[in-house]
Amino acid sequence: MKPWITISRKTILDHSKWLKVEDHSIQLPNGTTIDNWCWIISPDYVNVVVQDEDENFVCFRQTKYAANGISLAPVGGYLEPDEDPLTCAKRELREELGYQASEWVSLGRFPCDGNHGNGFANLFLARGAHQVGEIIVDDLEEQEIIKLSRSELMQSLLDGEFKVLSWSTAVALALFHA
Amino acid sequence: MKPWITISRKTILDHSKWLKVEDHSIQLPNGTTIDNWCWIISPDYVNVVVQDEDENFVCFRQTKYAANGISLAPVGGYLEPDEDPLTCAKRELREELGYQASEWVSLGRFPCDGNHGNGFANLFLARGAHQVGEIIVDDLEEQEIIKLSRSELMQSLLDGEFKVLSWSTAVALALFHA
Numbered sequence: 001m002k003p004w005i006t007i008s009r010k011t012i013l014d015h016s017k018w019l020k021v022e023d024h025s026i027q028l029p030n031g032t033t034i035d036n037w038c039w040i041i042s043p044d045y046v047n048v049v050v051q052d053e054d055e056n057f058v059c060f061r062q063t064k065y066a067a068n069g070i071s072l073a074p075v076g077g078y079l080e081p082d083e084d085p086l087t088c089a090k091r092e093l094r095e096e097l098g099y100q101a102s103e104w105v106s107l108g109r110f111p112c113d114g115n116h117g118n119g120f121a122n123l124f125l126a127r128g129a130h131q132v133g134e135i136i137v138d139d140l141e142e143q144e145i146i147k148l149s150r151s152e153l154m155q156s157l158l159d160g161e162f163k164v165l166s167w168s169t170a171v172a173l174a175l176f177h178a
Numbered sequence: 179m180k181p182w183i184t185i186s187r188k189t190i191l192d193h194s195k196w197l198k199v200e201d202h203s204i205q206l207p208n209g210t211t212i213d214n215w216c217w218i219i220s221p222d223y224v225n226v227v228v229q230d231e232d233e234n235f236v237c238f239r240q241t242k243y244a245a246n247g248i249s250l251a252p253v254g255g256y257l258e259p260d261e262d263p264l265t266c267a268k269r270e271l272r273e274e275l276g277y278q279a280s281e282w283v284s285l286g287r288f289p290c291d292g293n294h295g296n297g298f299a300n301l302f303l304a305r306g307a308h309q310v311g312e313i314i315v316d317d318l319e320e321q322e323i324i325k326l327s328r329s330e331l332m333q334s335l336l337d338g339e340f341k342v343l344s345w346s347t348a349v350a351l352a353l354f355h356a
Contacts, residue, residue: 001320003241013191019216038197063181066289111244114342142179164292172350
């Protein structure tokens with residue numbers, strides 16, 4: 001069972017730091033070639049499920065452009081250039097909540113689109129989280145902080161209240177550890 | 179807490195049925211406008227976690243272009259034009275495994291990229307699944323069928339063996355129901 005091989009790649013859209021698109025020429029294990037496999041390049045990001053020292057989960061209520069209505073959301077954001085995922089996760093926790101955490105659990109690193117790329121989601125659980133300073137606002141969305149018990153978090157997940165794919169992934173995986 | 183409003187949209191890349199890209203002009207609740215918010219259009223898809231009549235989980239071992247090495251995977255595939263998600267899920271279960279299921283549980287419908295779209299993942303658990311015919315091969319990847327107990331599925335998930343974001347989401351959510 002062999003991987004597909006990238007023979008060549010060319011940029012067909014250079015939109016911004018948020019999006020580039022390439023066409024890849026690919027060779028399959030059976031020798032077949034595909035000449036125009038589209039490949040989406042966008043920044044990797046983190047999502048952080050935050051559990052505080054009282055074992056409550058600290059989430060946001062917010063809107064998101066691709067989701068209908070108001071959603072629950074974990075901490076999250078894009079990696080800066082050359083930033084490693086854990087550093088980004090700690091930065092986003094500090095900026096979005098003013099928190100630091102005593103224990104970090106990696107929940108995995110996943111391509112967002114198995115066929116066409118679109119960056120990697122780096123998921124974390126931050127435990128023993130506690131306030132160390134003020135929130136540093138730089139997001140475009142309004143956010144309200146909400147604290148949920150473990151059973152409330154579970155019910156919200158099962159009710160579909162975490163409306164973006166990676167948000168539900170992060171919360172579901174965190175619940176197996178927290 | 180109001181949603182962002184799409185003022186206008188224009189196509190900036192028409193690659194194929196797999197990918198189009200638009201630029202959206204957007205108005206934020208505070209009145210700010212953004213003129214070049216990129217929006218990725220790709221087909222919605224399904225992932226189906228399959229539990230057979232012996233309560234084992236029927237998965238694949240396969241490669242995927244965006245993932246390193248060999249991954250475990252649920253049943254999955256893109257919706258045909260105008261196909262609804264459950265019909266697609268039943269079709270993919272029939273084609274990829276030759277199975278039908280006696281019970282279908284919806285695990286949610288999620289935008290794959292909360293900021294930029296990239297289609298919706300429709301996730302299902304199919305219970306009481308059983309063979310009714312031959313496999314109809316049309317995927318580009320080689321696939322091996324593997325059956326896992328509930329505890330093996332859980333351990334594989336926590337070991338990161340489901341290497342694509344939506345695959346881990348589907349398996350994690352299914353484990354809360356199965």
